[in-house]
Amino acid sequence: MLDINHILVVLDQSDTEQPGLDRALWLARLLNADITLLTNAWDTYGDHSSQLTGETRDGIRAALTSRAEQWLSSFTESDDRNGLRLATEVHWQKHLHDAAIESMRNNDFDLVIKSTHKHGILDRIFSHTDWNLMRHCPAPVLMVKSAAPWRHSRILASIDATSADRGHQLINDNILSFAEHLADHFSTDLHIANAYPLVALAFSMVPEVTAPDNIQEFVTEQHQEATQQWADKFNVHKDHIHIAEGDTDEVISDIAHRIEADLVVVGTVGREGLSGVLIGNTAEALVDKVHCDVLVIKPLDGVRPDIE
Template identity: 70%
Template structure:
């Protein structure tokens, strides 16, 4: 059975509002989960490669670690945190995502939460913390946009219903398992979104190919049938299933806006290298396009123990 008992909250000292912390405290209180607050501290003068004397470099390092620890301790005194089981960790790491991933590898967290803002190409080229967490963190990652409470009680799960290979089947199952668990716990409506391609547009780019008759109807029916099977497995009402023509990057935000979703659950395969920077992943694009919280699930997150 899926349970969310241990939540890691990744905190950037430069974020004044900390919406991720507020969401984490609310979830931990509702789920009776414990929190671990983590941040990083680093400066070249305190690093081992520093040109300063060892004792001076060590003093710089310890001062920065104490300063970061004091900041984390002040957060635990917030009213929203006082009644919760809260641990804190300060890592000596240049990059915050390295600290978070290191912690997640040492401890089996059920969920990682971080505040997020809109990103551009430069952020991706410079390995932004959010992108690295989404691709490499060994746990589901929730990107939080606002401190506002979930108001509409609606969760939207975005799946690729017709993909039948083992990897996509696993990630669809993980997405819906996690979404179902949250929907059941918070008594919210669970919706499913599935986008399917416009074949006519694709074939129009290859004029020498004559599209078979009714090919679009055939593809549409395939997606409807496949999505219906997933909806039946996870007890999603028929009027909560949204199957639309187009790219997921456009369909999902449109559906989320229409139903006023509080949370969108998506999957990512974490495309690596330059193609990942320039082409991106659907999940990463959705984080920027959606105004609500986004929960990113990877195939190896292991949120569903029933599938190996």
């Protein structure tokens, strides 16, 4: 059984709105979960490498930490939060994602939630908080786009149905396990989506090689059969299976828009280095393309899949 009992909400002090907090409060009430609100405090003059005297340095650090604690406390004092189990944490870290990961080392959080917004290439190059959380956080990460409630009762699980790679199979199982659990708990419809490549495009890039007859039909049937197997395992209704050709991020965002999904559940293997910056993971691309929340799952996130 997959349970969400402990939620970590990562709050950026530079954000003027906090839709991630609104979503966390809503989930906590429905799931009877506790919430920890986290932010960071840091300044070069208060850091251990500062050239200032120890007393001055410690004073700066204490003042900045206290200011951050007061900021977090402002979110816990509202009357509509009575009855919720709320805690706060301020970590002395230069980067917010490092503060979150530091907290994860000492606490058993089932879900991490953060507000997000559209990103550009420079955000990726300069190690944006959102990208690092999606890649490195040792728990599922819910990226919240809007404080608007989930009102269409549809969850879309995006998988790579035909991959024989064990890592992708683990991700598929985790994606669908989380999506099924949320769909059952909230009595929503679970949809499953799979994108497959346009083979003709691949062969057009190597004109000296002739594509076999009916190769596209073969690829399509292969993905249909594989997706159906995953759908059968998680009792996804036939009418809720979506298969289309094209780039995964484009296909999934189009399907999410068409069915008015409240949440897209997607996996990531956390591609590193320059390829991760320029190519990007599907999960990261989807966060920018869809208008709903995105739940990012990694191979070892929280469930015990039936993959050997």
